[in-house]
Amino acid sequence: MLDINLIRTQPDLVRQALINRGDKPESLDAVLQLDAQRREILKQSEQLRSLRNSVSKEIGRMADAAGREAKKTEMRQVGDQISALETELAQVESNLEAYTSVLPNIPDPRTPVGLDEDHNVILRTIEGTAPKPANPKPHWDLGTDLGLIDFERGVKLSGSRFYVLNGAGARLQRALIAYMLDLHTRQGYHEVYLPFMVKRQTLFAAGQLPKFADNLFHDAEVDAWMVPTAEVPITNLHGDEILDLEDLPKWYCAYTPCFRREKAAAGKDVRGIKRGYQFDKVEMYMFSLPEKSDDYLEQMREHAEETCRALGFTYRVKQLCTGDMGICARMTYDIEVWAPGCNEWLEVSSVSNVGDYQARRANIKFRRERGAKTEFVHTLNGSGLGLPRTLIAVMENYQQPDGSIIVPEVLRNFVGTDVIRKGE
RNA sequence: GGAAAGGUGGCAGAGCGGUUUAAUGCGGCGGUCUUGAAAACCGUUGUGGGUCUAUGGCUCACCGUGAGUUCGAAUCUCACCCUUUCCGCCA
Incomplete structure (x- = not known):
């Protein structure tokens, strides 16, 4: 707002x-x-x-x-x-x-002006340490060959765009979630476990409603809405509160599944597990003093990049242009990792400074000193990496000629093995 | 799902149609006293909107939410939400 x-x-x-x-x-x-x-x-x-x-x-x-x-x-x-x-x-x-309620935020002056994604600016590309597979298979082949992804049974249970992760596939995903939460905790974030269904007002406050109702799953009888991202409930953790100055900044991270109807993206990315109605994500979030939010945006972007580096990915950082940013954002960085199998850059993180846009909707304030006027805080959000795409990147980047997948070093404790082979 | 009690300022808690401008206490802030502190005493202390001669003045709204009754509602009526306790069911 x-x-x-x-x-x-x-x-x-x-x-x-x-x-x-x-x-x-x-x-x-x-x-x-x-x-x-x-x-x-x-x-x-x-x-x-x-x-x-x-x-x-x-x-x-x-x-x-x-x-x-x-x-x-x-x-x-x-x-x-x-x-x-x-x-x-x-x-x-x-x-x-x-x-x-549907007027978008005013972009930061540093946000490049442009109407579509062609005007996004690639700031830099970082070469990863992961081995470069010679004839990389896409994850949909790799995953089925190794028995990690079961597309047929996903469809049987829930319809198109659903899949089942099997054995080491499921464990690898859980390892990524656990690793990221631990990493963000070390980076200073406070972990929370959140409701996956929220009220209408909670979605309004985060800027999802009324504009994006079409993209949400909703139970009309009790007016419960499935969260499209952990950003939504975290924003409202402090809704209608006046925060103490000494409590700022507040940093949160959370794992949640995300549910999106993806109406606009029907027919797009239908192959594999890149885009679905349900996916997992670890989210970073900050409540900050207005004058600090620009700096925190850079920090949060750095935190997301750290995850990419730890996993050895080749990735690039993009700055979104005015026409490609979400309505809440003043400035957004996207991080894309290279997936050699499907031969494309996958957006795994989007890190935004939304200024006071959500704080206004959620009514989250602070006071500089006793008796001073209340002011709205700034909020920032960023994916600590979206899961299925990170999983794709691990599988495709770490595949070996014999069809097995090396487990990235930082995940080995969580996965319990160094290599994922067929039939294990 | 059933029953009962209850939702009032930062907290506790009174008020149950008009001197309420929401009592009182605690806490917070400022002051008096004191070598200093405590105690005591005095003063002050919510949020949002509108407006103006604008660090302030005037004004409107806010006592869980929404409707209603009334010249007038924290107070009466109706609906809903939430909390607590008990019962039932259940992972």
Whole structure:
């Protein structure tokens, strides 16, 4: 959510942001108009309320019955006017909210301007230590040959885009989750285990609703929503709270499965386990002082890169352009790892500074000193790597000519073996 | 799923239609006293919106949430949510 005061005082800044993101700037005009209307109605109704409040007190003190009745009649009319204005106000506010709740964040000035992914900037590519397989097989062949991935049974259970991980495949995924959580804990994050279903308000606060309802799984009866990312519940851990200055920054990490309907991506990446309705992810998250969030973004990106390096991946860091960033973000880095089998760069992490955009929606504040005005915190989120893609990268990068997979060193304690061979 | 009790400021807790501007206590902050501290005493202490002559003034809203009754609602009515205890069921 943007500050309505900012929209009011610097509409051109907001307009340019919309244009740079490839959105229509007309909604801004609607917001400005509705905001003016809202304040006008508010002024009128508050004056009437003030009048009614004072006269009602008078009535309570009046001895004269006839005079009292006269005042009551008068106030009854004022009451009718107030409710008419309130009805109007509710309508205006709900229209206003419909517009403001989907206005995207204003990109950081350093975010490159561009309307689509072709304008993302590749900042650097880092060569990994993993062995370079000669004729790499894609994970869908490798995984089935070794019996690690069972596509048929996944489909039997749940339909297309679902799979079952078997034996060492399941263990490798669990090892990655455990390793990443341990690493992030060493990096300073506080691990939490979260609900995988959340309320509507929780999704609103994280910026997923109302705009992206189509991409979420939802039980209508109890209004429970499956989380599309751990970012959603973590954002709301401190919803409606005023945090103590000395508690900032707060760093969290969490493993959750993520559920996405992927309506927009239907027909895309259908082969293998790259994209599904359900996937696992370890997430990093920070609540920070506004003036520190730029620095923390770099730190969090570095933390995600550390995971890639520890796993020996060849990876590259991209900065997303205005048109490719999510609506909450001011600045985003994507990290992509090289998967030699399917011969493509896989996005395994997206690290964003969302400024006060989510804090405003979730109402998360802090105070610099006793008696000072409350301010919104900044929040940042980043994948501590998305799982199926990291799993793909391990399998494809560490495959050997005989069809076995070497377990990356940092995972061996968790997996319990150095090499994954067929039939084990 | 059933029964009962209950949701009021940072916390505890009163108020159950109009001197409530939400009592009182604790805690916090400032002060008096003191060599210093404690104690005692005095003062102060919520969030959000609107507006203006703007470090402040005026005003509106907020007592779980939403509707309703009334000139006036923390207080009355209805619905819902949540908490606690007990029973049932269950991993």
